[in-house]
Amino acid sequence: MSVSRHQVLGAYRNLLKAQKLTFKGDWATLAAAREKTYTEFNLKRSETDETKIKEQLHLAEQVASLLRHNLAQAVQVDGNKNLYSLKLNEEHELGDNETLRQASKLRRLKNQQAGGQPSTGGGCGSPSCCSGH
Secondary structure, eight states: OOOOHHHHHHHHHHHHHHHHHHTTTOHHHHHHHHHHHHHHHHHTTTOOOHHHHHHHHHHHHHHHHHHHHTOOEEEEETTEEEEEEEEOOTTOOOOOSHHHHHHHHHHHHHHHHTTOOOOOSOTTSOTTSSOOO
16 A cells, blocks of 8 residues: 555654654744754655655654654743653553662562673663662
8 A cells, every 4th residue: 555645644643743842832842843843844845755755654653653752842831940740641651660660670680590690780771860669
């Protein structure tokens, strides 16, 4: 099945809507995101290889999903430079980090089986970040 102009424009609009939702009220970031989206789509305007076009459309879908579900704005609370609040919406994924804990345990086990030193860090690899215990 060939890729239609309608599909490409739909992916473009989907990205713009995700940006509008995620960066609401942050006009500078919203403008930069829109400019980047326009530039990237315009650079690939003359692409004719359907496989490459489908890959780019898939990438656009992934970026829009990431913007909608995983990226949140942090805004200062009452001008306090040390206190921020996250602006979440109903589409944000709110997990318990269990997948990070499981990945950390698996990495430690593999490292021990390979004869390496056991890791004492958190799920992301940083000892000062999340706890792997």
